[in-house]
Amino acid sequence: MIWDLEAPYTQENLPHPSQHLVIDPVGGTGIFGLQRAKFTYRLEGRGAVVGTKFRPGMFRGFLGRPMHEITDRTVPVQSVFGVDERILKEELRGANDPATMADRVEDILRERLPDPDPRAEEARRLVAEISRAPDLFSVAALAGLAGVTARSVQRLFEDYVGVGPKWVIDRYRMIEAVEALNRNEETSLTALAHALGYFDQAHFSKAFAALTGKPPSSYRRAAE
Structure with a gap:
């Protein structure tokens, strides 16, 4: 850059x-x-x-x-x-x-290129799956796609990604929220929260503000 x-x-x-x-x-x-x-x-x-x-x-x-x-x-x-x-x-x-x-x-x-590692490739594949599946909200669902236990997915992510799979799921859903607000889509914050897997708007707004430093309502006004 x-x-x-x-x-x-x-x-x-x-x-x-x-x-x-x-x-x-x-x-x-x-x-x-x-x-x-x-x-x-x-x-x-x-x-x-x-x-x-x-x-x-x-x-x-x-x-x-x-x-x-x-x-x-x-x-x-x-x-x-x-x-x-x-x-x-x-x-x-x-x-x-x-x-x-x-x-x-x-x-x-x-x-210093390392030897191929099937577990690294599996971690990459699962993160990619999370990024392109907006209706994937839980570790159990991710484990089902991988055909393993939730604990196995947890260990894989901690070892190869650096955080647990729930963090990755939540983060991609939040990135989707930011992109939707940037596009200024005609969707209520409650509807957006539910679409991204949050229980209600309050939980969504709290998570959004913790990451970006401001509530989604302020972010939407800035995008207008």
């Missing part, structure tokens, strides 16, 4: 069930575990950041230990890939084209 701004801008992102490798000459460089809170980044002046987003479940092979151990944490790039972060920052500062830095990151990953 590159920017050249006359005025500062704060970018907000809702978290997805992924890990990231980030090279940021000004801010934080490192391996970012799954972040459960909303992520805020302030852009000002001129700058560039290179980030690599890993598919759910797929960073487990690089890290070599359960993903929940780095959830809501940042670990040094060197501890996983053996590359000094200071060198990466200087390389990005000196790059005329950030695409060159993206190629550098790809080389780092290819040098």
Whole structure:
């Protein structure tokens, strides 16, 4: 990402069930575990950041230990890939084209590419199923799709994704809510809450505000 701004801008992102490798000459460089809170980044002046987003479940092979151990944490790039972060920052500062830095990151990953892992692929598949099935609301339903017990799905997600499956289900349903409000659809908040599997509007509004920092009614007004 590159920017050249006359005025500062704060970018907000809702978290997805992924890990990231980030090279940021000004801010934080490192391996970012799954972040459960909303992520805020302030852009000002001129700058560039290179980030690599890993598919759910797929960073487990690089890290070599359960993903929940780095959830809501940042670990040094060197501890996983053996590359000094200071060198990466200087390389990005000196790059005329950030695409060159993206190629550098790809080389780092290819040098340490883990062996195929069927459990990682299963975790990725189940997260993808959650993302495209808006009527999937429970861990029991997900376990039924996988043909295993709910406890097996729980262990798989904690090990390979970094959080339990209910968090992932709730987060994708909430992302759908934000997208619906951005589209300013002619749907009541109560109807939206029920469509996303919430018991009532109060529970939905509480969960929405906990993630975004404001109630859905305010979000809808801002989108108008």
